[in-house]
Amino acid sequence: xxxxxxxxxxxxxxxxxxxxxxxxxxxxxxxxxxxxxxxxxxxxxxxxxxxxxxxxxxxxxxxxxxxxxxxxxxxxxxxxxxxxxxxxxxxxxxxxxxxxxxxxxxxxxxxxxxxxxxxxxxxxxxxxxxxxxxxxxxxxxxxxxxxxxxxxxxxxxxxxxxxxxxxxxxxxxxxxxxxxxxxxxxxxxxxxxxxxxxxxxxxxxxxxxxxxxxxxxxxxxxxxxxxxxxxxxxxxxxxxxxxxxxxxxxxxxxxxxxxxxxxxxxxxxxxxxxxxxxxx
Numbered sequence: 001x002x003x004x005x006x007x008x009x010x011x012x013x014x015x016x017x018x019x020x021x022x023x024x025x026x027x028x029x030x031x032x033x034x035x036x037x038x039x040x041x042x043x044x045x046x047x048x049x050x051x052x053x054x055x056x057x058x059x060x061x062x063x064x065x066x067x068x069x070x071x072x073x074x075x076x077x078x079x080x081x082x083x084x085x086x087x088x089x090x091x092x093x094x095x096x097x098x099x100x101x102x103x104x105x106x107x108x109x110x111x112x113x114x115x116x117x118x119x120x121x122x123x124x125x126x127x128x129x130x131x132x133x134x135x136x137x138x139x140x141x142x143x144x145x146x147x148x149x150x151x152x153x154x155x156x157x158x159x160x161x162x163x164x165x166x167x168x169x170x171x172x173x174x175x176x177x178x179x180x181x182x183x184x185x186x187x188x189x190x191x192x193x194x195x196x197x198x199x200x201x202x203x204x205x206x207x208x209x210x211x212x213x214x215x216x217x218x219x220x221x222x223x224x225x226x227x228x229x230x231x232x233x234x235x236x237x238x239x240x241x242x243x244x245x246x247x248x249x250x251x252x253x254x255x256x257x258x259x260x261x262x263x264x265x266x267x268x269x270x271x272x273x274x275x276x277x278x279x280x
Contacts, residue, residue: 042157046139048107056103056113060151062143068152069099069144075156080163082131082244085156087142089126093119099126101145106242108138110164110207114242119235122254124192129250133163133205133242167211168202168245175200179263179275187279192252197227199248199265199273205241222247224266229279230259255279 043064053062072086089099104115119126132140141155178200187193199222206219221241227234234253253261258280265273 040137040157042139042155044139044157046107048112049105049139049141052105052107052112057143057151062151062153064153064155066152068146068150069102069142069154071140071142071154071156073140073156073158075159077134077158077160079166080134080160081166083134083140083158083160083163084129084131085140087126087128087144089144091126091146093121093123093126095121098147099123099144100147102126102128103141103143103145104130104132105141105143106132106134106138107141109133109135109242110205111240111242114240116238117235118237120233122229122232122234123252124254125252127250127252130248131244133166133203133244134158134160135164135207136161163244164205164207164241165209167208167217168204170202172200177201177265177267177271177273179265179273181261181263181275181277183277183279187255189255189257189280192254194250194252195261195277197225197249197251197263197275198246199225199263199275200246201267203241203243203245203247219268221268222265223268225249226264227251227253227262228264229253229255229261230257 068091070088072088073083077083087102091097091099093099098121099119101119102117103113105112106114114132117128134140137159139155140158141153144152180198182196184194184196201222202220203222204217204220206216208217210217219241222239224239225237235251239247260276260278262276263274
């Protein structure tokens, strides 16, 4: 598969952290009776995060709790395979200073780097919502990189489990790859407009058992999404199976004139899909 030139550096960066599956061997967190972590705060670090931090950011300073970015997630999630998270940026996207990159991480997942989003000022407001697989009690983190190089982080400790072993729904395999846009409200020219994007896909992790064959289902997931409007890049997403089945994103874009909202999708089997919505 020939990747978009915009996405090549993202794939390379993800390959640098693919070895993070060995994090299961890291020292265990202090646990309460029953093996569950006790007295864990939302802002705490973990051995997994320390390794991730070194691999992704080196010695660069990361401001935690600076107020530049906020992560909203439930303390307890009923279903580990579909945990809703929201990233809120308290910085407007302007050419002078904007959110250039967002990293979404789940410390204790087999693949902890769930998503890396490369943004442009065309986003207007760098707020995103999606759903994650969370395999065990873990910190979920967002690291926001600004166009001036600053790094800001927020984190939440989420209590749930089983997210990477829950089997996906296979009732309609013929729909795999269908890419759908929806607008919750009518668009307004020149201001941030909210859009929802869904890709119908099992997003198999490789840790789910087939109930008939009792064999592991091979991993198969959405790898990249490139979103544009009227030919101008909104964001590029480098993804992994830590996103839920049928990965969804709620995001913003700024329509300056009538045009086409478009998504180009590639998955781990080198299949390509597209979806579009005409605006105006």
